[in-house]
Amino acid sequence: MGDYVRFNLKGADELSARFKGLTEEIRRKVVLPAAKDAMDIVLLDAKDRAARIDDPETANFIPANLAMIERKAIGEEVGAVVISVGVRMRKRGQKGGNTFYWWWVELGTEKNRAKPFLRPALANNREALFKEFLSSAKYQLIKLGVN
Template sequence: MADEIQMHGLQELKATLKDLPDRLGAKVVRGALRASAQVIRKEAQARVPVLKEPDPRRKPGTVRKAVQVRRSKKDQYGVFVGVKPLGGKQLRDFKASGGKSQNNPDDPFYWIFLEFGTAKMPAAPFLRPAFETQHPAALRRFEEYAQQRVVKEAEKLAREKGMR
């Protein structure tokens, strides 16, 4: 004799599971990537050489403040740690006040000279070593963040579908 089992909510569960990958990609993966990139950003900021001698064309800490995590414009899930350049308006305003762009103390354009060196200056890399030393910690942070958010997003999606 076969027992009859009735399950309610299978259609809602199926719809929730179908929508879950889009939600995970859009929110969880991107958030986990940003969280893991923050680990590398903090290390890079700690490694940036800071101006020790006064210079009217530079402010101490300009490059350190400009190290940021940003989204890629080309890749939907891409994030990267880099030095954010000064905005166009800020450059135009400085030039309008009579200054030359290479003398702008707020512009971190010279970060590339620090990272890779020049013919007259040895390299003092900060981005590459930050990645090399912190990528295991960044991977752990990615896993932690993703584990926490997958559960939250699944519960939230279930509530929206009326399953809870």
Template sequence: MATQISGLDDVLRKMQAIGNQKIIKRLARKAAREAINIVRDAARENAKAIDDKKSSEKIWKNIVSRSGKISNKGAVRERVGILGGASFGDGKTAIITKKEYKSFVGPISSSTVIGLTGGDTRHWRWIEFGTSEQAARPFMRPALSENTDKVTDKFVQSFRRELDAVLGVIK
């Protein structure tokens, strides 16, 4: 999802004044992380609202934001996702809560056990997208679509602040 932002001539001048691509990328990554955390927090709130109180698994506890690699060396990638993914994998890996993981002793080796804060929440995709027998109750997609403007504004604000801080040190 690419977004074009206009009216940032002063930001481009500041980036040229810094001149070091590594510093600029570090600042952009920090600003992007601050911005994407808005989506992460909204997704957590949405997941809490539909959480099954009878279940020990808590989807909202496994929602995280992460940096990602991208082939374009000058670009920054941030994403929001759910730990444990959406796959039931090879059938050899068990997912339990971190609390259970600390005292795990079982018939399978601990290398095939993953401890996640919210427990085994790989069923999230059935809630998000629905099934043939269950209507969808999306919580991830609205978190992004309802906060796009906030995320963009936060990124611009944070990036400008970081650029000004670095330029203050350079001068």
């Protein structure tokens, strides 16, 4: 099972106060695009890191299979918006090919050392991710006309 990262946003008191007065539907309209904008930073960094690691001699290409998806079932379970960046499983012959081996690259094996590209993409961009989330959430509030 994947690692979960949970943070408490500090310095976002103004945004938090606005959120408490909103309906669940409006909150979702603000948080979902803001979370996608923020996680796009992680996605782009992960693609860059994977491109530097991936073997150019093979037909399969891990960066082409990296994607960002909303985890609705988990989000409903925890009562939040959950956005995930990971590697899609594709069939041979499709864009990027079948990169079933990506977790062996990320985590390593007993014979090959790990060459992580997803975990550092998140770890090195935490501050930028939260700044982007806050600015995007404020923009979404203004766009919806919420004071």
